[in-house]
Amino acid sequence: MDNISSRYEIPRTAEFLRGRAYTRVALQFPDELLKDAAPVSRALRRELGGGGGTKLFVMADTAYNSCCVDEVGASAIDAQCVVHYGHSCMSPTSNLPAFFVFGKAPLDVGACCRSLLDCSRESNKPILVLCGLEYAHALDDLKGAAAELCKSDSCNHEIQYADVMCSEMSPSSSPTAEEQCPQSNESTHNDDLANFVNSCCNVEGSMRKYNLGGLTWSISIDEKIDDYLLYWIGEDNSAFANVALTFNKCDIVRYDTVANQLSRDVSYLMKILRRRYYLVEKAKDANIIGILVGTLGVAGYLDIIEQMKNLIKAAGKKSYTLVMGRPNSAKLANFPECEVFVYVSCAQTALLDSKEFLAPVITPFEAVLAFSRGREWTGEYLLDFKDLITSEKPEVASRSKEARFSFIKGGYVEDDFPQENEEHPETSLALAELTEKALSVRNQNNDAVLYQGGAKSAIDYLKARSYRGLTGEYEVAPDTVLIGRTGRAAVYSDEKTKQ
Incomplete structure (x- = not known):
């Protein structure tokens, strides 16, 4: 149980909930962590005092993506807050505050430190260390170990580390850094923060500040991010792809935390980029x-x-x-x-x-x-x-x-x-003809049932289909539609209450 308390940060989570007096809390787990949902909820209930003041609801099988806060599922139980466990994309929420527990994935700090210093000796660029949020807990130990080794060994270039932007999030329709992370140590009175809404990079004084995937770092305004070697600690997942594609002009290496070795080949990500260009065309x-x-x-x-x-x-x-x-x-x-x-x-x-x-x-x-x-x-x-x-x-x-x-x-x-001052009354007709021509080129099989003639609207497309659910050939009168079972799967409304 002590392992559960430490890994899922039970005391800190309870302090957050008590400080804001939340009484209905949704606990969101991804599929891979769902096995720990019961012990985590029990431990959190004990930490909160064990009374009925705060009700905890476990959420799984999210409506969309498990890395996002499931506000749709939380609204079903009128939750006041969502505690999100595991990997997160740190996308800003719209309606509900969120508290993030990233977990503490194991990291061999010594092996990672040696690999990092090897890169520093071999590279002619400064190094920026980024990581998956589940490894953020080990960054302080990595900094300390790297500083000690640098005293006895020569480091050719500066090593900079990204920080976790926040672990608490407030809802916002215009997600600036300070609105989403009110506990940040940065000043909240900088007028330049208004420009942050439309960019992951923001200039603040003599520094250029970056925010991406829950990580934040700053470089001098005289430097370019392309001049850095990006050193990623973590898995080859969507978070890494987000960094690699966003900064596709940078040199990037990845430290595999499972195999404890460095991977330099990210050419497959560039293939993805080329395919995306093909899709644009x-x-x-x-x-x-x-x-x-x-x-x-x-x-x-x-x-x-x-x-x-x-x-x-x-x-x-x-x-x-x-x-x-x-x-x-x-x-x-x-x-x-x-x-x-x-x-x-x-x-x-x-x-x-x-x-x-x-x-x-x-x-x-x-x-x-x-x-x-x-x-x-x-x-x-x-x-x-x-x-x-x-x-x-x-x-x-x-x-x-x-x-x-x-x-x-x-x-x-x-x-x-056409020019703005030119009148073309036939524009709508030309567009309709162009659409019909494109559809006919795409579907040249006369026996196909998807299209019948020149469809011009959504209802025409629907009518052209061979199967249309409870309409058309299989139309059922409203008074003959059967009502399905209601209630919960454990006890439906037409079943006797199970003792």
Whole structure:
């Protein structure tokens, strides 16, 4: 039990809950930690006094992604706060405060320190040490061990360590660093913090401050992050991919905490980046776009959805907004009209592998590149959609012709857009004809049942399908629909109460 108390930080969690007088608390566990849910809740209840003043509810099988705070599930039990256990993307919450317990994954500090100093001797760059949040507990020991070894050994360059931004989070629709982490030691009166909303990098005086995936660090304004060697401690997971793709111009190495060895090969991540560029080019040919809602809790998700709608509309395309929980190929196959999907999710789950899907799935950043005429990819890559949120409406289009590669026409084409002062009453008709032509090219099989003629609206697409649920051929009158069982799985309403 002492191990549970230490690993899950029971005393600190209880102090947080008592200090704010929360009486209904949701404990969110990922699947791999669910086995510890019962002992953790018992230990926390004892630490809180064992009375009935605070009710604890265990949550599992989250509505979307386990790395995000499940505000949808917590709202079902009217929770006042969520205690999130395990790996977290640290995405800002919309409605509920959250307390994070990252856990304490084992780390061989001595072996990691020796590997770090070897990199320092071999590299001609300063080193920035980043880590998975579950290894943050060992950073102080690593700093101390590295400082001791540097006294007896020559270190060619500076070694800098990132810090954990916060472990407490307050809800916000405009997630600045200070709003989300009120306990931060940084000054809360810096006017420059207002600029943090739309970037993971913020200039404060003579320093450039970075915040990414729950980690924060600062470098001199005279330096560039590209000049650093990034030394990642942790697993090859979504958090590492977020760092590697965001800072894809940096040299990156990863210390494998399981094998206790250094991995320098991150070329596969660059292959991912090249594939994302291919999807951007392919998305330019799409006429009907589905906006997949991959979160209902991350602050700003409604803003980015609205921004995507405006962007798609300005590009002369049609969009549908779809809420379906965790997307998969079977779910998306129900919407064959959509030629590409834009996935609005947290930064660490935004890269959805769509190789097995009927249509590609891109991120909001990739949608901006695909649907904003004249926008070129400079190598910069953003996964966090909050960095894209803007109050300005997207430009309708570039006035000049733009040459691009068309996957439908099989060659380079030029898009010619009208001047603002020109009137084109036939624009809507031309767009409808273009959409119908694109659909006919995509589906040239006369025996196919997905399309019947030129569909112009969502209801036409529905009518063209061979199966439509409880409508059409299998239509059932409302008065003949059977009501299913109600209640909990343990005791349904039509069963006798179990003794």
